[in-house]
Every structure is written in C-alpha cells, then in structure tokens.
Amino acid sequence: MPPRLDPDRVRDAASRFPPDADGDPPPYGTAGFRAQAPILPPVLLRCGLLAAIKSLAAGKMCGVMVTASHNPEEDNGAKLIGPVGEMMSPEWEDYANRLVAAGSDDQLAAEAAAIWRQEGIDSIDEGRGGPVGGVVVGCDNRPSAGLLVEAALAGVACTGVPVVRAGLQTTPQLHFRVRARNLGQPWGEADYYDRLAMGLAKASRDLVGDAVPGRWAAVGTDGLLLDCANGVGAAKAEALIARLREAGCGWRFDVRNVGPRGLNDRVGADHVEKQRALPLGFETVAKGARCCSIDGDADRLVYFAPDGKRGLTLFDGNKIAALLALYIKDALKGMPGIAETFKVGVVQTAYANGASTNYLKTELGLQPVMTSTGVKHLHREAASFDVGVYFEANGHGTVLFSNDLIAKLRKIEYEDEAARDLLAMAEVMNQAVGDALSGMLMVECILRRKVWGLKEWEDMYTDLPSRQLKVMVADRAVIKTTDAETRCIAPDSLQQGIDAAVARRKSGRAFARPSGTENVVRIYAEAASQGEADSLAKDVARLVHKLAGGIGPVP
Numbered sequence: 001m002p003p004r005l006d007p008d009r010v011r012d013a014a015s016r017f018p019p020d021a022d023g024d025p026p027p028y029g030t031a032g033f034r035a036q037a038p039i040l041p042p043v044l045l046r047c048g049l050l051a052a053i054k055s056l057a058a059g060k061m062c063g064v065m066v067t068a069s070h071n072p073e074e075d076n077g078a079k080l081i082g083p084v085g086e087m088m089s090p091e092w093e094d095y096a097n098r099l100v101a102a103g104s105d106d107q108l109a110a111e112a113a114a115i116w117r118q119e120g121i122d123s124i125d126e127g128r129g130g131p132v133g134g135v136v137v138g139c140d141n142r143p144s145a146g147l148l149v150e151a152a153l154a155g156v157a158c159t160g161v162p163v164v165r166a167g168l169q170t171t172p173q174l175h176f177r178v179r180a181r182n183l184g185q186p187w188g189e190a191d192y193y194d195r196l197a198m199g200l201a202k203a204s205r206d207l208v209g210d211a212v213p214g215r216w217a218a219v220g221t222d223g224l225l226l227d228c229a230n231g232v233g234a235a236k237a238e239a240l241i242a243r244l245r246e247a248g249c250g251w252r253f254d255v256r257n258v259g260p261r262g263l264n265d266r267v268g269a270d271h272v273e274k275q276r277a278l279p280l281g282f283e284t285v286a287k288g289a290r291c292c293s294i295d296g297d298a299d300r301l302v303y304f305a306p307d308g309k310r311g312l313t314l315f316d317g318n319k320i321a322a323l324l325a326l327y328i329k330d331a332l333k334g335m336p337g338i339a340e341t342f343k344v345g346v347v348q349t350a351y352a353n354g355a356s357t358n359y360l361k362t363e364l365g366l367q368p369v370m371t372s373t374g375v376k377h378l379h380r381e382a383a384s385f386d387v388g389v390y391f392e393a394n395g396h397g398t399v400l401f402s403n404d405l406i407a408k409l410r411k412i413e414y415e416d417e418a419a420r421d422l423l424a425m426a427e428v429m430n431q432a433v434g435d436a437l438s439g440m441l442m443v444e445c446i447l448r449r450k451v452w453g454l455k456e457w458e459d460m461y462t463d464l465p466s467r468q469l470k471v472m473v474a475d476r477a478v479i480k481t482t483d484a485e486t487r488c489i490a491p492d493s494l495q496q497g498i499d500a501a502v503a504r505r506k507s508g509r510a511f512a513r514p515s516g517t518e519n520v521v522r523i524y525a526e527a528a529s530q531g532e533a534d535s536l537a538k539d540v541a542r543l544v545h546k547l548a549g550g551i552g553p554v555p
C-alpha cells in the first residue's frame, strides 16, 4: 500500500505519547529540539512524523537522530536530517514548530494534514523523485534514548513510510548515511568506516604504517589520546580504529572516557573548550601530549595539550580550520593555472578569535564569511564555495567540496598529486556535516604530512585572550540580536552598556546571545590581556543579569 497520512493513526500515536503537563515543549533551536528527556516523547513523535513527510516530499531517505549532543545526560533532543544529509531548512523548522505546538491529538492530525497538503504530497506521482525513501532513526547512548526512539518510530508509522532502525550512531554517521543512501552509495555503518579508512590511506599517501620513522617522531611517538566524553563516539572510535588497523594503519590511539556513565560531565569537547580544563581521566597525562576531545554525539572536535600545571593549551575549531585552510592553500600551490579558478572560502562565527580571523586574512589571503551560531548556517554558506572550510570555535566543522570541483579534480587526478590530495581530503572529511572522527583523522594526517608537532601548529597564530560565560535568565528570548549575533537590539540599553564596557578595554570585543540549546545567555569577550578579557566578560554578564532578568548569582 502506498504511504498515506492516516489521521486515526496520528491520533492514536499522539495519545500514546501525550504532552507532559509539567513542561512546555521546547522551540526548534540551534540544532533541533533540546529539553529534559521526560517532556520529549511527544516532540520525538512529531519529529518522526515530520521526517516521514519530508521524505515523501523529496522522494528520498531522511533521518532523525535522538541526541542532546553536548548537553547533560538528563537532557535529550532531536536532530532532523534532510535528504542530502543536511539539517532542515528554515521552512521545515517552522513546520516542526507547528507540529510541536499542536497540543491535542486532533490538532496534531489537522496540522500534519495541512503540511502534507502544503507540500503537495497527494499529488506527487510515483515518478517524481523516484521511490519513496523512508526514515532512518539513530540515537546516542543516553538512558532516555529507548523511549524517544520508539516515539519517533511511531511518528513515522503514521504515514506508512519505511523505517530503518540504525540504533547507536554518532550524529555525523547518521548524516553521512542518509546522504550516501540518497546518492546511491554504500550507506551501512561499515561503509562509513571504509570510506574514512580508504580516504585516509590516500590522504596520507600511504604513510599508514611505521614506514617513515622521521615523520612519526615529529608528531610524538605516543600517538593521540582521545577523550570520548563517555558518549556514543567511544564505541564508534574503537570501530574506526579497528578498521584503520585492518587497512594497515599503525597510528596509535588511546581511547579514554568510554562511558557508559558520566556523559559530558567534566569531559568532552564543550568542557575542554569552555572551561579550558583537562577532562577527567587526563590529570596525569604528560605535559605536551597530543590529546583531543569529542562531544556526546561526536560532532565536535578540539585538540589540547596538558601544560603540566593542570591547565592546557587549546587547539579549538578556529585552529583546526586554520590548519585545514593552510593545507588546502598549499595543495593549490601545486596546481598553478588551475587553482586560480577555484573559489576557496572559510566560514566562521562571532566566537572566532580575532587572531584566527586575522591569520586567515593576512597569511592565507582569505576573507572569512561570518554567520550566526549553528552548523546549519555555516554549512549553507560553505557550500557556496568550491572548497568551503567551516568551523565554529567549539569544534563543529568540516570542509565541503563542490560537485563541480570534484569532477574537475577527477579529470586530472592521474597526473596531478595535488588533485589526488584534495580528492582524498573530500573522502576523509564528512561532506554532510561536521564530524569529530573524520576531522581527527584529517588533523592527524596533516600534522604527519607537514612533519609538525603541536608547537608548530600552535605557532600559526596566538589567540587573543578570551573568556566565555553563561548567565541563567528567566526567559532567554528577551535577548534579541542582529549582525550575525554580534549586537543586541533588546533589551533596551544592553548594547550601549556592552559598547561602553568594550571601549574601556584594549582590543576589546564582546557580545551576548541567547543559546539555542540551553536555557542560558552566552557571553563572549576578548581583549589584549586575560585580565581584561575576564573583567569584560564579567561586566557584560552583570549587564545581562540586570537587564534580562538574571536568575541566581552573576557568574
């Protein structure tokens, strides 16, 4: 029977997963829905339903990832994946909000039917878009995942669209798999590891064993220590490493914080980047050792080196972007006459340290594009280049290659080493979304290829001192921003206060924006000295607390 929207099934499913009387459903935020897990079953039901409708409208596979990523273990959420492995467009975010706002069973059935009609699904003939895709549902390792996956599956079932239970997945794996499936490529979990391993073998020019000891020595013989935030990425990193071994790769990895409890609790990329603190389990790691952290669903990556005094040197998303951009620029030097025809771009957000933006401009001749926070914004912007590097400071990012460029590179790959390098990079770097594991392989590869240790990487540029804080407020929506979230337009006088505080600091810059994943206002400040950056952040936090209804003590 062809898929159809059955209102009785919608009502029945909605009655099985009723709204929680004690909690308002969350709005669609920076990366989908996030909230305390108990209020989410009706939200996940609606996400499953919406993904099924999207899948029918596109005639392709879509996805639902049950995760709250970097948030605490008791939270959960949903990331919706569109047919090219992308996050949903703003129009579909509106649909998602409409479904989530539909409180009663009847309202939900009516709203779903309205979206169904709006998308012209009844009039879609079999030929358009090919056969109906379906919805693949995956989850991270939070204890609340089981019920939420069932709710999402119930939502898909309202339409009769085929469903695939992917089980435990990292978010980037699920994005990769949706994209691959719709491109007609192998799309199993094992295919993901194969692609990364094969891409790495090419990108590293087969330096996958211990064949060139000099290069190994340059990046430290102890290999990489990987903090997995006690998240789903731990098991997946182990599986990836096992695949690399099969492919002959002798690189050493020490996988730590493998769970199952303590998800994101003083471990993981968010902790390392925001607190500038070692993750638990790394207290005795030797000074200068090469370490990296991923987050709960493995879509963020930051590197760090313990400083021997319980602190660390951080290599955040900006430093990773700079390394990738330099590598690309160097590869292009090997393609004179052709490289000039490629549009290379870097996308950042306001959290990008001023020194990183300056490095990209002055050393690499790139003019970074700035967007609002959220992978969805950066990804869209990066896709407008032939080679688009995008990274948020918190470690979300990848490098996108246009189809046009891939086709050009394929034509010359046999005679051109640089073309082969770029093609290999496009295999290693997840083309659907930022991916900590794929990014980690590329960083490891580049450091070895350049014969660089962390010192050389660190010396690319020196970050301006910065500080991030978060302020609890009753309603974060009272803060309204403009100019890629760098200026506040509400509440009144907040921006004047920030401007005055910035003006009192040498090389000062600061902004405040409401988080789209937690109920907080985020503050960022940078200045010529750490003392000034800290005091600027505190001044802005005080202003936000006073003017935006702060709760509890000022941080």
Ligand code: G16
Pocket: 030, 031, 068, 069, 070, 071, 295, 299, 300, 373, 374, 375, 376, 392, 394, 396, 514, 515, 516, 517, 518, 522
């Ligand atoms: C999500 C988004 C990121 C964003 C982060 C923080 O990350 O995917 O693009 O930078 O939230 O957003 P906000 O500052 O609005 O809370 P994750 O790792 O939690 O999925």
